[in-house]
Amino acid sequence: MAEKYVGKSVKRTEDPRLIQGLAHYVDDIKLPDTAHAAFLRSIYAHAHIKSLDVGAARRAPGVLAVFTGLEASGAIGPVPCAAALPGLKVPDYRVLATNKVCFVGQPIAVVVAENKYAARDAVDLIQVEYEELPVVLNEEKAAQGGPVIHEKFGTNIAYTLTAGEGDIEAALKSADKIVKQKILHRRLAPVAMEPRGVLARYYPGEQELTLWTSTQIPHLARTQIAIMLGMPENKLRLIAPEVGGGFGSKLNVYAEEALMGWISMELDRPVKWIETRRENMQATIHGRGQTGYIEVGCKKDGTITGLRYNVYADMGAYFQLLTPAIPTLTGLMLSGCYKIPAIQMNATGVFTNKVATDAYRGAGRPEATYVVERAMDLVAAELGLDAVAVRRKNFPAPFGGDKPFKTATGLFYDSGDYELTLKKALDMANYPKLREDQKRARNEGRIVGIGVSTYVEICAIGPSAAAPAGGWESATVRIEPTAKVTILTGCSPHGQGQETSFAQLAGDHLGVNINDVTVIHGDTAIVQYGIGTFGSRGTAVGGTAVYMALEKLNEKATKLAAHILEAGSAPVTFQDGKFSAQVKGENKSITIQEVALAAHLARNLPPDMEPGLSATSFFEPKNFTFPFGSHIAVVEIDRDTGEIHFQRYIAVDDCGKVINPLLVHGQVHGGIVQAIGQALYEEVVYDDQGQLVSGTLMDYAVPRAEMVPWMELDRTETPSPVNPMGVKGVGEAGTIGATPAVVSAVIDALSPFGVRHMDMPIKPEDVWRIINKKSAGAA
Amino acid sequence: MIPAQFDYIAAKSLDDALSLLAKHKDDAKLLAGGHSLIPAMKLRLMQPGVLIDISKIKDLSYIREEGGHVRIGALTTHYQIESSDLLRRICPLLPETATHLGDVQVRNRGTIGGSLAHADPAADWPAAILALDAELVVAGGKGERVIKAEDFFVELLTTALKPGEILREIRFAVPKGKVGQSYAKFRHPASGFAVVGVAVSLTKDGSGKCQSAGVGVTGVSAKPYKAKGVENALKGSALDGKSLSAAAAHAADGVEANADLFASAEYRKHLAEAYTRRALDAAVSRAGK
Amino acid sequence: MKIEGSHTLQSARDSVFAALTDPNVLQKCIPGCEELEKTGDNQYKARLSAGVGTIKAVFTATVFMEEVRPPSHYKLVVEGKAQPGFVKGTGSLDLEEQDGGTLIKYTGEVNVGGMLASVGQRMLQATASMLAGRFFSALAAETKAKAIG
């Protein structure tokens, strides 16, 4: 099979509709008679609802109904959490608050009106009387005692968990030095450019509910929402139309989704709700949110003997789909790309009066990588060694094939050659010269820093045993009678470009033009059950399912071609869309288009063959994949103001075999910029009353074009042995690899001032205070 | 995202707008570019009963040089100022300030008069008009009056405009001689507003010394202000590194500085000094020998 | 958010303290206070038309006086609710005699919720200090007027 598409920078097939404004996101779908919903949300972080008066709102012009927790929470089951941990305390999270609110933004009532203007007006007419309760905000303090959010638990601790292998006490005891550091992973807002949105329509005759919702997991959401609504799963059709970014925030099942379904049944009308950005900041999940303590033991030569990470993880007030599971991913990845004989994570999940944390690009792994990479830098600083040398000292030898690398966190890394990406990145940067330039710059009084991170991440989530709701993926490939190819994938791409990369696979496998391939996803009535798009699994798991279905299809098509060609036992070859065989000394061939038609006409099939040309595969990965890479950031700091300017940014990533380099670059670029956001700009801030004060994009700084550097990218290709294509995944790599590199560069720049660690986001004022030796003043 | 209800009236002329304002009083708000007003209305922080749209009054949008003065109509957009060849020639400070303001879309629509009347403590224009010692021509029911820029900003979001008055024109003497101007801004990473913004317009005398200097500062405190300490220190100075540093040190004299999530009061005061120095350096280098 | 500051008034401490605890004076000093109605001991119901510049809202408020220790200390608590959110302000005032006049030192806390918290943080500190300033200049005027009258 000649590779015509795979490996090439093919322009995306989904783009024509997107660049012309012809795509359909939820809010672009118009149904006649649609009613519009708007929410009243809590303005307190923790309070009893003493009274709720919706009378005036109900009487307002254009208002069809107002629902409160009393009505809705009886009819709709709790918002689900799919994570299971020993001893986990799961709060009862109702779609509308009944007698108590536990975070700012928690929905209390929903107004449904003829149009969104009337709905919004009526929200202002609802009267709520609150009785404030003391707020619980800091995860570490809340774990020690004080006011309790969920009385029935008697504590704010949702769970405790110890993970890791090896004798950590002995490992630390055997160390020449133990370096300790407290680090913060502040809360981040995912800020997908398309806020969430739901459109629901009920067909009473068919007793069928259709939900269009901006989600990454259409099938999982269907199952969960059907359970919440107490309806048969196969009477709920869930459609993820065009989805404007997710980054984990739409890997979830939200109260509003079930509510809209229920309301459309109650009112027998289509009903739509589109989230505002303010709601998005308040009530869509946040990412990160950990306060951790690193303890790392090392020998004088830089060899790491053991790593302990004690962490308080901020859960928020309730669980969303995966909330408590996120820190477990941190625990899994604490070995980074290093040989660490003993690792221990002690995690404490803590309830706070904030919206739930959950998966945000990287989901637990950026925290781990940041911990390990900070540890490497801290060890280097403690020992007076070069940070690159310390990393090299602890790299495992290249591995792969049937020899994985086992970590003390219980994982088997599939394949890796960490020196390969590091060397390439150092060469691109001309690292020795960078250090010389830095020396010269310092002599001139300039403040220049170089940060290096070497990371490994865990992708292709994942083996089902390790996933809360199945880790496999599905695909159906059909060749229609007219030889057009249809791929149904259980993935739900929302920007990743898999309509293109899957079409590339089909193009090469079937010898067809990718413009003759249509990839369908996101509609549970059309597509077989699937798991969805998250955890950098789309290509490695979903793409593998497509690959396997294509193989099956090829097999059948070849058999049919042989039959039609009367090839007998002669071998049939397939090239450029044509099946050929030497039959009785004559070269006979038939095109795949002809085979497709023959399969559907079914007049001349082998006796044991079913008509049609379609194949379905469900791929269950045997292991995760472990992409890796090396990032180098070079920054210069303005001595006078503390402003941080990038001089260079270099990234060499290895995500296994690459199907479309253009898409891989796009993923890495976007990931790096989100990482820069975390390192330097982004921070969800609640004040001491639990008010979300970074409540809009006026205060929450999503990086703009002017704020980010030109990125110099390259890659290596170490195939994964886990799947037949050798792909690994790249959706989160940038976010995971870049954050520590950027932070490290700033800290390296400031090392002459005695700095070894700073918490993110590193703001100009923080830098200025260090340069000017000022302690943090009162704000 | 959705404003509360209001009545909309498009004023046909300045007189029409004045009489509409007189009629609807406090219940009415003037709508020019709308880039301060409409965002606040969408969040329902403002819920006026009546919007009087003055943006279609044609004769309030102009940039002219007349009798040694520059006159800018209040409805002139930021982009018109940014792209004005006349201003680039005779008062480049204004086009330069405009390039720092909001973003392209905001500059296309927002007006200098609307921005000044809103008096956001971190808006860019106030710094420039303070540096230029501009005068603001205000129309009212009883005729016109002129307010000096430095008297215009009263406190947070509050100007010297009285109820029923409309800012009509911004005017200032054309800077003459060896003029050097600059606007230096530390931009808030999210909002784009000035954490600190410093505008400088100075002139050199024949010997290269500072003949006159105007320095306006925004973002630092509840209202933009004229940095008189800096101006006084500059006058007659050699405009060398030492005198510029000494002058910049007065950038936040006597000012109660703002604090927010991004920058403390102490840091803001420091930035005021640092950015004043930057603006001075640029202005001096542009003033020629 | 914490605020603190001090103001010097020309009037004697006893008269300043009396003014501070006089609802009629308070009504004139609390910025935007249109009504102040006694509802209990040291407890009042108020209507405030408060805001800055063009951004204004009408707050339904309760005003409490706590820790009343004449003539040197008391605490004023104002809790207001309006459509865009709520405001809670507490101020502990300590009065010291100073050259025949009175030095008032205050420390306080201002909290806002709802829309005001979501979008207002950029100007919160400036607003708080402006409103405190208005309170004390009104108080200065009131006590001066009393002294003259």
Added chain:
Amino acid sequence: MKTINVTVNGVTHRSEIESRLLLVHYLRDALGLTGTHIGCETSLCGACTVLLDGQAIKSCTLLAVQANGGTVTTIEGLAQNGELHPVQQGFWEHHGLQCGYCTPGMIVAAAQLLERNPDPTDEQIRHGLEGNLCRCTGYQHIVQAVQCAAKKMKSKPAVAR
């Protein structure tokens, strides 16, 4: 209710609307032009960017009544005679979009940028797009897309907007 006359993508519409109706809602809901998106409520993200009388504006920060008598071009009106605008081509060729949500506003803003500055530096492109947020691409491919469009427009200067 107010009556407005607005020409959108070459078609003149006469509509009865509420005074408070935002232009973006008018375009999306009354005219069905859903290519113009809404991504924030504080006039910062630029997803709603359209051209009004040839100038890029944020249609979430304009009342529909203010567009009375005006001419609006939305993303749907950018391609001419079935041929994509060079900026659209550039975005496609250089993978200047991922989820596509910011894209219409980004493309309209980039088209305005190139009209005013046909030969921009990378820095000028970044500055010129400061009113548009993208969460997916990291902007690098967008910068390349705009550079590509600039080249196309130079080689074919008669492209109408």
